[in-house]
Amino acid sequence: MRQDGTLISVIVTAYNIEKYLPRCVDSLLRQTYNPMEIILVDDGSSDGTSRLCDEYARKNDVVHVIHKENSGPSAARNAGLAIAKGSYIGYVDGDDIVEADMYEKMLEACLRTGAQIAICAYREVGEGAEEDHSTGNILELSREETLELYINGDPQYHIYHSVWSKLFERKVIEDIRFPEGRKSEDIMYTTWALTRASKCVFLDTPYYNYTVDRSGSIMNSQLHERRFQDEIPFWKEQADYLKKLGMQELAEKSAYQFYRKMLFYYIDFKDRKMKDSARELMTFLRKEKSEIKRIYRKDFAASGDKARMKLALCWPGAYYRIVKIYDKFIIPLRQHVG
Numbered sequence: 001m002r003q004d005g006t007l008i009s010v011i012v013t014a015y016n017i018e019k020y021l022p023r024c025v026d027s028l029l030r031q032t033y034n035p036m037e038i039i040l041v042d043d044g045s046s047d048g049t050s051r052l053c054d055e056y057a058r059k060n061d062v063v064h065v066i067h068k069e070n071s072g073p074s075a076a077r078n079a080g081l082a083i084a085k086g087s088y089i090g091y092v093d094g095d096d097i098v099e100a101d102m103y104e105k106m107l108e109a110c111l112r113t114g115a116q117i118a119i120c121a122y123r124e125v126g127e128g129a130e131e132d133h134s135t136g137n138i139l140e141l142s143r144e145e146t147l148e149l150y151i152n153g154d155p156q157y158h159i160y161h162s163v164w165s166k167l168f169e170r171k172v173i174e175d176i177r178f179p180e181g182r183k184s185e186d187i188m189y190t191t192w193a194l195t196r197a198s199k200c201v202f203l204d205t206p207y208y209n210y211t212v213d214r215s216g217s218i219m220n221s222q223l224h225e226r227r228f229q230d231e232i233p234f235w236k237e238q239a240d241y242l243k244k245l246g247m248q249e250l251a252e253k254s255a256y257q258f259y260r261k262m263l264f265y266y267i268d269f270k271d272r273k274m275k276d277s278a279r280e281l282m283t284f285l286r287k288e289k290s291e292i293k294r295i296y297r298k299d300f301a302a303s304g305d306k307a308r309m310k311l312a313l314c315w316p317g318a319y320y321r322i323v324k325i326y327d328k329f330i331i332p333l334r335q336h337v338g
Contacts, residue, residue, distance in 0.1 A: 006111075008036045008103050008167070009086030013076040014094035018048035020211065025056050025063070027097045033104035038063045039080040040094075044070030049094075074178035074185040077163075081177070087170050091163040095211045097125070102207035106167040113140045115201035116169040117193060119159055123206035132206050139202040146200040147247070150190070151254050157202055161190045165208050172196045183226050187234040188241070195245060224277045227265060232284075235261065255295050259285070260305060263312055263319075270320050282316050289313060 010028055014021055028038050040053040040063060050067060057063045066079050077091060088107060092098060106118035121134045139157060141149070150159040163186050176192045178185045194200065235258040243251035262285055269278035285292065292313075296306050312319040 005035070006088065006107065007086040008033065008088045008090060008107060009039060009080075009084035010036060010090040010092055010103070011039045011041065011077055011080030011084060012092045012094050013041050013043060013073045013080075014045065014049050014053060015043040015070065015073075015076075016045045016047045016049055017094045018045075018052055020095035021049055021052050023097055024092065024094050025052075027100070028092065029060060029062075030100045031098075031103050032101045033107060036062055036103065037084070037086060039066065039084060040064070041066045041068065041076040041080045043068060043072070043076040072181065072183070074180045074182065078177045078180065081173075084170075089168045089170055089173060090166070092208075093164055093210075096164065097209040097211075099207045099209070103167065105203060105205070105207065109138060109201045109203055110167065110169065113199065113201045115140065115199045116172045116197040117146075117200045118167040118203060119146075119200060120165050120203045120207040121158075121205055122160070122165050122208040122210050124212045125209045126212045129212055134206050135204045137204045139204070141200045141202060143195070143198055143200070146194050146197070146202075147242075147250055148253075149202075150194055151242075151250055151257060153257070157204060159202065161186045163189060164210070166190070166193075168193060169197075182230045182234075184230040184234055187231070188237055191238050191241060195242075195247075220272055220274050220277075223272070224274065227277075228280070232262075252295055252298060253300060255291070256298065256301060256305075259288070259292055259295065259309065263308060266312065266316070267320060267323055278316075282312070286313060 012024065012028070025038065025040070028036070038056075038060075040056065042050045042053045042065065044067075053065045053067075057065045064083070066076075066083070068076065068079055073093075081089065088110070090103060090106075102120065106120060109115065110118050121132075123132045123134075124130050133156070135156065137157075146159065149157055150161075173193050173196070176189065176196075178189050235254075239251045239254040239258060242254055262281060266278055266281050266285075269275075269281060292309060295301065296309060308319065311322070
């Protein structure tokens with residue numbers, strides 16, 4: 001077990017996950033790095049989660065527990081951060097698992113490169129999980145390079161907005177907190193943190209195992225609320241925030257990716273037979289038409305995206321049918337030929 005005196009605090013949010021919590025905490029207790037403290041935040045659970053948290057704290061000196069009224073993951077993480085003593089902070093969702101050497105490797109990368117944030121690849125586990133194509137590469141990234149990857153996306157080195165794939169030097173996040181009372185809170189927290197770090201390091205190794213269960217997908221009513229009340233406002237806020245920092249081109253790229261994402265949301269709403277949600281989203285996009293035109297005139301806007309957006313705004317029904325035909329016939333044909 002590696003020790004160098006630098007304390008890492010890992011904050012674990014736990015709400016009604018007694019089935020999953022033991023494997024999560026056990027994976028943290030098996031870490032090859034020391035010293036660590038594990039802060040379990042029981043967010044008002046009504047099952048056996050609270051009892052399990054107390055059992056782990058009783059048996060392990062490195063485990064600390066906070067019991068609080070249910071108020072969501074943002075408030076839970078903020079509560080954990082308030083008592084964390086570490087020079088580096090990590091976040092884990094209580095139904096996920098981390099590899100034994102995750103925090104050793106991430107801290108080692110930070111100390112070796114001078115990065116203030118380490119970011120790792122992740123692996124999906126459970127029903128509907130996608131294949132892992134990580135390379136094992138390590139990338140040292142400037143703030144500008146990190147933000148480009150984060151905003152624009154990359155098929156290989158994907159910087160996801162969730163905080164659980166990251167290790168933050170405390171000084172970078174000392175003055176920021178998660179927005180409480182809303183979901184998708186990681187979008188702005190990660191944006192704030194990445195703009196504060198002069199250097200990041202990306203480890204293309206899946207040290208984090210993210211639990212998915214696509215058979216039990218989110219209810220349509222919850223999805224509507226999450227997208228319109230949380231995700232859409234946060235993505236818009238991201239572009240506005242970057243603009244205020246003077247990062248004009250990056251702000252415009254953020255807006256571009258946001259509008260592209262809205263077309264994926266539209267298709268998803270239609271697939272789920274959420275006609276009212278699809279109609280509301282298209283109404284929103286049409287109100288944004290002048291801004292969309294301005295952004296899509298930029299050199300970084302792909303010609304295919306321009307055509308898709310134009311068709312969607314003019315004839316959304318035709319756009320949906322063409323996408324479905326493309327998915328059903330063209331993509332399989334390309335895969336077969338390839």
